[in-house]
Amino acid sequence: MRRILAVSFALLFVVGLGLVPPASAQTREETLIYSLQSDIDNWDPPNSVLREAIILGYHVFDHLAVRDLKTRKVMPNLATSWKAVDDTTWEVKLRQGVKFHDGTPFTAKDVKATFDRVLDPTKKMTARGNHAKIKTVEIVDDYTVRFKTDGPYPLFVERLTAQVMQSDKVIREKGHEWMQENPVGTGPYKLAKWSRKQEHLLVRNDDYWGAKPAFKYVRVRIIPEQATQIAELLSGGVDIIKAVPPDQMDVINKSSQARTSTSPILRTAFIQLDQAGRSGKNPFQDRRVRLAANLAVDIDSIIKHVINGLGDRTSTTINPMAFGYDPSVKPYKQDLAQAKKLLAEAGFPNGLEVGLLGTGPTVEPGLIQTTEAIVADLAKAGIRTKQRFVGEVGPFTNLVRDNKADPMFTWSWGYYSVFDADAILFDVMTCDQPYSYYCNKALDDLVIQGRSTLDARKRAEIYAKAQRLIHDDAAYLFKWGLRGVWGISNRIEYDAPKDEIDRMFIVTSRKK
Amino acid sequence: MRLYIARQLTQLVVVILGISLLAFAILHVLGDPVLLLLPQNAGKAEFERYRHLLGLDRPLYVQYWKFVSGAVCGDFGKSWYADTPAFKLVLERMPATIYLTLAGLVVALLIALPLGLLAALKRHSWIDTLCTALAVAGQATPLFWLGIMLIIVFAVRLKALPASGYGTWQNFVMPAFCLGAALAPITMRLVRSGVIEVMNMEFIKTARAKGLAEGRVVVKHAFRNACIPVITVLGLQFGQLLGGAVVTETVFAWPGVATLTVDSIRNQDFPVVQCAVVLLALIIVSINFVVDMVVGYIDPRIRVGG
Numbered sequence: 001m002r003r004i005l006a007v008s009f010a011l012l013f014v015v016g017l018g019l020v021p022p023a024s025a026q027t028r029e030e031t032l033i034y035s036l037q038s039d040i041d042n043w044d045p046p047n048s049v050l051r052e053a054i055i056l057g058y059h060v061f062d063h064l065a066v067r068d069l070k071t072r073k074v075m076p077n078l079a080t081s082w083k084a085v086d087d088t089t090w091e092v093k094l095r096q097g098v099k100f101h102d103g104t105p106f107t108a109k110d111v112k113a114t115f116d117r118v119l120d121p122t123k124k125m126t127a128r129g130n131h132a133k134i135k136t137v138e139i140v141d142d143y144t145v146r147f148k149t150d151g152p153y154p155l156f157v158e159r160l161t162a163q164v165m166q167s168d169k170v171i172r173e174k175g176h177e178w179m180q181e182n183p184v185g186t187g188p189y190k191l192a193k194w195s196r197k198q199e200h201l202l203v204r205n206d207d208y209w210g211a212k213p214a215f216k217y218v219r220v221r222i223i224p225e226q227a228t229q230i231a232e233l234l235s236g237g238v239d240i241i242k243a244v245p246p247d248q249m250d251v252i253n254k255s256s257q258a259r260t261s262t263s264p265i266l267r268t269a270f271i272q273l274d275q276a277g278r279s280g281k282n283p284f285q286d287r288r289v290r291l292a293a294n295l296a297v298d299i300d301s302i303i304k305h306v307i308n309g310l311g312d313r314t315s316t317t318i319n320p321m322a323f324g325y326d327p328s329v330k331p332y333k334q335d336l337a338q339a340k341k342l343l344a345e346a347g348f349p350n351g352l353e354v355g356l357l358g359t360g361p362t363v364e365p366g367l368i369q370t371t372e373a374i375v376a377d378l379a380k381a382g383i384r385t386k387q388r389f390v391g392e393v394g395p396f397t398n399l400v401r402d403n404k405a406d407p408m409f410t411w412s413w414g415y416y417s418v419f420d421a422d423a424i425l426f427d428v429m430t431c432d433q434p435y436s437y438y439c440n441k442a443l444d445d446l447v448i449q450g451r452s453t454l455d456a457r458k459r460a461e462i463y464a465k466a467q468r469l470i471h472d473d474a475a476y477l478f479k480w481g482l483r484g485v486w487g488i489s490n491r492i493e494y495d496a497p498k499d500e501i502d503r504m505f506i507v508t509s510r511k512k
Numbered sequence: 513m514r515l516y517i518a519r520q521l522t523q524l525v526v527v528i529l530g531i532s533l534l535a536f537a538i539l540h541v542l543g544d545p546v547l548l549l550l551p552q553n554a555g556k557a558e559f560e561r562y563r564h565l566l567g568l569d570r571p572l573y574v575q576y577w578k579f580v581s582g583a584v585c586g587d588f589g590k591s592w593y594a595d596t597p598a599f600k601l602v603l604e605r606m607p608a609t610i611y612l613t614l615a616g617l618v619v620a621l622l623i624a625l626p627l628g629l630l631a632a633l634k635r636h637s638w639i640d641t642l643c644t645a646l647a648v649a650g651q652a653t654p655l656f657w658l659g660i661m662l663i664i665v666f667a668v669r670l671k672a673l674p675a676s677g678y679g680t681w682q683n684f685v686m687p688a689f690c691l692g693a694a695l696a697p698i699t700m701r702l703v704r705s706g707v708i709e710v711m712n713m714e715f716i717k718t719a720r721a722k723g724l725a726e727g728r729v730v731v732k733h734a735f736r737n738a739c740i741p742v743i744t745v746l747g748l749q750f751g752q753l754l755g756g757a758v759v760t761e762t763v764f765a766w767p768g769v770a771t772l773t774v775d776s777i778r779n780q781d782f783p784v785v786q787c788a789v790v791l792l793a794l795i796i797v798s799i800n801f802v803v804d805m806v807v808g809y810i811d812p813r814i815r816v817g818g
Contacts, residue, residue, distance in 0.1 A: 042594050047595065121561060124562070124595070126549060126562075127551075128554075129555055180594060198765075221765065225763050231663045231667055232676060234668050236671075393548075394542070434556070
């Protein structure tokens with residue numbers, strides 16, 4: 001036994017020697033520490049669906065266009081301007097004098113190579129679907145590119161904010177596998193070291209063409225457990241954390257170390273009612289029952305009391321931040337008497353019982369509690385729910401896709417960071433889409449019209465009509481637009497980003 | 513002895529094969545992995561294209577055969593998310609978990625051996641009662657809660673240790689204690705009962721009768737014999753320890769293989785899960801094999817009889 005102990009100790013000692021702390025040339029003063037709950041799988045943003053990949057991508061790569069966080073408008077970045085030459089051709093002018101981290105200049109060749117790679121159907125790239133409307137990319141000269149699209153493509157400019165520019169030379173010479181771990185971008189930071197599922201060390205790109213970041217180093221630490229993240233924030237181990245649970249806001253704000261910052265985010269939450277009958281014949285195929293459900297629930301009070309005000313009431317599924325949102329459509333007010341009357345008219349004088357499928361709060365904080373509150377309100381009007389719970393997102397989504405959801409199920413939609421009504425209407429509200437339990441030819445027509453014209457005013461009118469229709473038809477049980485909560489150290493200046501994309505290059509030190 | 517090893521090795525192959533088949537079957541029951549790999553709005557054609565690229569449109573037996581034939585040569589395929597060999601991903605993370613479990617084991621022994629011995633020698637005294645109470649409390653404490661409490665006290669309030677992370681010896685203290693505290697109670701109880709049992713044996717009386725000092729009787733004769741069940745159980749507990757590592761790694765942001773496995777199951781990243789499961793099974797089976805050998809070494813009766 002003593003021998004075993006001795007061997008274990010010896011092993012541990014050897015192990016300890018092997019664990020030399022990371023070369024800490026950087027001081028805490030010039031280092032910003034950002035924490036994520038889970039790591040990216042690769043450093044090739046078009047080959048990932050994770051939000052973390054989008055966030056980290058913003059630091060090492062640049063996009064042709066970026067969103068201005070104040071106005072939410074899309075502004076030039078690596079592209080200096082763009083215009084629609086005709087209904088199916090976009091011409092984009094590129095910025096001159098930009099260099100990749102390996103020193104090669106950024107030109108039209110890189111734009112073409114980037115899109116060609118993403119669009120190649122034989123390549124395993126997850127972002128392909130985002131750009132499938134683009135048919136070809138043509139080089140006009142070194143700093144001009146033309147995109148040919150398959151029909152009019154009003155979301156073209158929006159989508160430019162979702163594609164990082166990679167280097168033609170790297171794609172040709174280094175290849176796919178190398179690119180998974182070695183990002184070569186034009187962005188404000190370079191990747192210095194990546195310890196998978198542990199930490200990324202980013203170093204400022206001093207040749208950056210744009211504004212220089214205030215911090216020389218950014219460490220991105222992967223801390224899966226929320227309680228640990230908060231402890232790190234309070235003990236000064238990290239500077240920025242996101243997705244703080246509503247009930248932990250006080251803990252952070254009462255410490256002298258850090259504060260919270262909240263912001264509406266581009267995700268709308270609602271409960272789908274199976275109007276299309278995909279789960280089988282059910283009461284929600286009758287408009288009166290859907291309307292009764294909407295009238296039964298006091299959403300305003302749930303926002304206020306259950307999630308501490310961290311939600312913005314919506315009258316439909318359209319997020320207030322999305323293009324096409326119409327504030328003149330007002331949300332339903334609770335009216336139990338009217339709800340009961342409608343149920344009676346629909347043939348349910350004694351109320352009804354219906355299945356409700358729910359999932360865990362992975363993307364929607366407080367989902368379980370708010371669903372309980374909604375269930376209680378529904379019962380008051382006579383809609384009694386039989387709840388079924390599938391915690392993991394994967395299997396839950398599978399059920400929905402395979403027509404195996406219940407007549408009611410919780411759902412939320414993040415728009416894939418496209419600030420446009422089309423990004424939710426098409427995927428979640430038109431006939432025959434995998435995640436839509438609503439089917440209405442009149443709405444389908446409007447959605448198709450909306451994506452077939454480049455005229456912004458016409459599109460706004462179309463989406464206003466669509467919202468009126470969705471609201472009056474009580475398509476789903478409408479809830480709210482989500483708000484995110486960030487925890488921010490008092491040593492820095494930073495505000496919660498509206499598009500959920502944290503940008504360490506705009507963070508500055510707080511003046512003492 | 514040679515026959516014994518041969519039989520153990522055959523068993524090992526059967527066990528690993530069985531586990532790989534089970535993992536394969538469970539993964540496929542979980543549902544369609546492409547759903548998580550692609551954006552939800554990717555569209556049907558895109559899903560089909562991807563399924564074909566990953567080979568998921570082929571019959572199950574073809575997929576399983578491809579996995580087994582590759583695994584035999586150490587090729588577990590590439591992670592669907594990282595586009596990097598699964599074997600490399602798992603191997604990269606293996607050391608962190610091994611260090612953590614070893615450290616946990618050492619902490620458990622450091623707590624369990626002295627306390628167990630003390631409790632046995634001072635049976636029915638207040639020390640024994642205290643030790644039993646500690647053991648019950650330790651067994652009942654959820655690892656998760658203990659981890660968070662340690663962080664709050666030592667990192668947030670006292671600022672004595674880093675709350676989480678990996679790389680320095682300070683990072684080791686809390687996770688190792690946490691994991692050790694989970695294993696210590698059962699080990700301590702075993703040491704206690706083992707020592708009590710042995711102390712009543714004839715050979716102890718003989719040792720005493722020879723006029724050996726009590727300390728020498730306890731350490732040299734009683735303790736050595738009491739160790740046998742302890743070592744066996746520690747071997748069996750190793751799987752448990754890996755289970756504890758999942759929680760400990762999560763709480764302390766420890767980049768180990770346990771969290772990698774759980775993450776990969778969640779993502780349905782088949783190649784990584786299969787690789788991790790097979791390798792972990794290999795480790796557990798090997799450890800039990802080593803334990804058998806060690807016990808045989810300490811207690812010749814087992815070697816001969818077995």
